Amino acid sequence: MLRVQNLVKRYQAQAGEPAGGVFGVSFEVKKGEMFTLLGPSGCGKTTTLRCVAGLETPDTGVIALDSAPMFDGDTDLIVPMYDRDIGMVFQSYAIWPHMSVFENAAYPLRVSRKIKYSRADIDKKVDRVLEMVGLLKFKNRSATQLSGGQQQRLALARALVREPKLLLLDEPLSNLDAQLREQMRAELKRIQLEWGVTTIYVTHDQAEAMAISDRVAVLDHGLIVQIGTPDEIYELPRSEFVANFIGRTNMFRGKLDTAAEAGGMGVVQSEIGPMRCKFPASSTAGQDIAFVVRPENIELHPLASAHAGQNVVEGKVTNRVYLGEVAEYSIDLDGKFQLLVRAPPANGVSAGDRVKAYLPPEKTIAIFS
């Protein structure tokens, strides 16, 4: 549906500001998919989005929508943004204050040149889209009289009214309060499914990305570091960056004993002892390896328990935070390393206790350091 290949867009560094941009981004978005560009600010996700929208001209690369090229750096082909059949929702919503709610939503139809919409068509389509976002009863209001959430819906209605091939959402929820954000997130997902519109979603909020996306691309410093379903990204991070950026994690370093196959297991001689890890990619013996393990995947046992052997470490609980369903334990591994564990609160472990922690090999994921 959408193919982005080797997209490069460099910004010139200005005094005091780091040079931003993207340096060779490639991904494909399937029809009807909700695809998220996730990353910290300055990672290039918004730049990528703006390049797709046509608001920025990339330096090189290819952008193709439905196999029709939108941009091709080799042939200098640029389809202007207004010819790209894309709808976009901006971070600031960009609701025009001088127009009514109806006029804001009708604008894309009014300026359309490919199809001339009749007055009745416009009324029908706008009403429909306003109804969908729940703003029909406000249609004659001035856009400035809407609340934040309503403006957000209006921005979405405007982006969808001409039924674009592709919908781009640039941090659409970042300006809303937490409660409203969750509500809107669900609604976004509903509307996206209902309209079946292919969507690219840009956010820096990993929870939001996890909740809403079919697939996620994690960006860092202008490059995509991992693409996958939310599960894959969470469970099998391919880099330190991804592991740290998506949720909380424990990470340790070491060397691989014997070569490991992709998807197979291997033993890492690590700073906290030998650890059996899962290897998403094949590795050779002696390679520097780091591994990560999510706090909720670690099992805690009393020191006295019979649990012993592989993938077990000993330590002292320095802190316990009760969170309701779970409790978070900070475990000091002989003064040098810390382990974060999330476990059921009713396991009888309290601060000051010495415990054994079991890192299940299936959940201990090796990454290249």
Place this chain on the structure above:
Amino acid sequence: MILQNRKRRTAAITACLAAMLTGVAAGTSRALTTEEVLNYKGADREQVLIDGAKKEGQIVFYCALIVTQALRPIADGFMKKYPFVKVSYWRGESEAIAQKLMAEIKANNLQADLVEGTGVGEIVVQAGQAVPFYSPKLEEFPTEYRDSRGLWAATRLSYFALGYNTKLVPIDKVPKSYDDLLDPMWKGKLSWRIESASGTPLFITNLRLAWGEDRARAYLKKLAEQKIVNFGSGSARTLVDRVMAGEYPIAMNIFAHHPQISKQKGAPVDTKLLEPTATTAGTMVVPKGVRHPYGAMLLADFLLSKDGQALLANAEYFPARPDVPPIDAISHVVPRTLGVKDNFVSPENLNKYTESSEAIYQELFR
């Protein structure tokens, strides 16, 4: 220049003679050249001009006269007499007229047929862009009010005098001579207009011409001690208004008739002529390449006629024509009726001396 003009005039006369001869020979009136029209002296002058002007249909008049009081009544009066000529006029100060006219001449896009103003005439003459013309009415003017080469003719006169506030200047203290202005009691109380050629430069030029350089200079040096207020932007009329308002007790070198007009209404202001009184003339000239020579001459004749001059008089100007008196309100500031000696600063002299007089001002009075 003069030699050239003489040559030109000889040529013109020859051309005239030749034209008359051929005209007689052919028994028909053939078209006159522009030069011939401008200098036509035949008895049928008016008829010839009317016939020609009818064909031309219009004339353009560039003029420094006030529109409402003078320019429009003159244009209206002229068009009433010669309804077949449409007069369109453009009003500007002398400098602007000169600017516009020179630009038109250089671009070969001349609009003006006749030009009237105080300084513009001499600028056009100096630039060699004026052509000689003749008007029978000029015979009735004193010779000093017309150019011996026929390049310009005076239309109106200006007299320059002191204007003073009658409340601030007691009648017995009014300066009666230039020397009286040196009295220490006037220190800081005198003002003059530094803006145009008819301001400070004229004041200085007048004394230089009348007294000679040395005496004038000695006097001006003493006058500079008086710390005269240099009145900047704003016309001579504005300065008189300031005197009336009591800002300055005395204004030097303002138009003699301005205080009189206000005095009529009861304003506390009056005029005092000093001897010698500077007198200048507004003149008219015909630009080279004139497009409507018949109409231009018709209007020139009209302006210099009793009727035309009367219209000027009504507009509170002093007519150059001796047999047309100014209106009563201002008639008693005419130097010769008061027995005051006037000094006519001819356009040539005004132009010639302005720069050096300005230099004297810069040196002594700034």
Place this chain on the structure above:
Amino acid sequence: MSQIASSSPDIALAPPRRRGPRFSLPVIILSAILLVLILPPTIFLVKVSFYTTKPDGSFGDLTLKYYQQLFTGRFFFSSLINTTIYAIGSAFIAILLGTLQAIIVERTNTPGRKWVFLGAVISLGIPHVLYTVAWLLILGRSGPINSVIDHTFGHQAAINVYSMWGMTLIEGVGFVPLTFLLMSSVLRSTDASFEEASMMSGAKPTRTFWSITLRMGLPGVMALLLLVFIRAFESFEVPALVGLAGNINVLTTNIYQSSKGTGAMDYGQSGAYSVCLLLIVVGLLYWYNRLSRHAHQYQTITGKGYRPRVINLGKMRYFTAAALILMFMLVTGLPLVMLVFTSLQPFYEGVTPESFSRFTLENYRVLMGPGSFRDSIWNTLILGASTSTFVVPFTALCAWLAVRRKPGAWVLDQIATAPLVMPAIVMSVAFLYVFVNLPIPLYGTLLSVILASSVRFMPYGMRYAYAGVLQIHRELEDASSTSGARQGNTFLRIVLPLLAAAMISSWLFIFLLAVQAVSLPLLLVGPGTEIVAVTLFDLWQNGQVTELASMGITWVSLMIVVSACFHFVTRRYQVMAS
């Protein structure tokens, strides 16, 4: 519902464009128009400064003497210092009072605040020379203030207006309407949330104003500083009318005094001075344009919907109302009352007890008589309206391209601002030479005057528009582009409406200045095309101050009517933009 997406009609896209050149087409076209309009007077200005001018107005030899005279003249340094004090002082007064008014009007619930606009229009409607004259009448030796002091304290002529403070005050106060209009359009389009955020952070209103409102309105404030400061450096009327009489020279009057005697049509020194100013302006603009690099800092019109903040002052609002009245009196009321008084006098002799028994309508009778400005009013209104109507959208487009950093568009701003430093007389002579030499019959027509006066007032339009565009959040335009609108459509449907507040102020401002301009139209207009400027000029040159005043009052009344009509027509947009 996936059929919806697929049902979107698959119509061939417009032919894809190749990557464009470094200069975009609209920029090239606009630059060409600007160059055609502005280059001739600029070249003339430069030539005037480097060549001697012969008495007939043609150019003579190449020379540097004008620059030499300019910098080595006897009074150069004293004039330079005076000019600097004068410029800083008047800019300070203008910006202080104008901004204060704008804040009270736009940000408080002070009763009667909307009337300030009327006050601004009235002051702008008074021809500038008359405004100066009115102030001289008020503060003059025989004026009411000195009379009162004389009567109560026995000091004669205690206040001497012909002094530095007199000049500075009159010039500064004269610029208040400009600063007020510009600042209020800036404030009106600033989202309240920025200020609220500051107040919520614990900042007092004054602190909020300094660090938020002013900061966000920086482009507007800078534009103002630029305009007022440069104008003060270039201003001539006030220094000539006020300063010269007190023997206080600024650079312009110094040049005027020393060049007047060297020949009637010699503008060499003032040309040289203007060229120097031009260089300074180019530098200032370069610096000013850097603002647009950080344009996002000033984007106060965001897509989140803005509403201006109105502070409920409680009882304090009577105090601010009093402040408004006081400022109105200072800026508009006093000069106007003085002009009315003067216009009803047969002659002006100060405000004396006798003068109150002399009221007469004679001046108005003369003014309304046949052949007065009655006939020229239409031409003048056409001149003003056409000038504004051309300049305002044109500069809006230029400013938009420049602020959005369209390739090469910075040139537009530079060119369009050049006329700011050109003396009206030099510009009119330059245009005279342009039009008289054109093969098309434009010379002497009203159209030629409209073109020239458009150039003259272009810098003002440019500053209004530039500050306005800087305030528009980029995403509001991006949203239009991604909605499928071309650049042109985005400009017409999004940018222009959002600029409405700035453009309306700009239109009115330029209109009011263009109709009262004298020296520019005077030289360009042809025989038979009558404009009010001629009447004004005649009265200025030969009329008594009482007649001049009656003309001023009549003129102001007319301007109020015109502005009221204008306000009525544009009310919809003003409501929309606020």
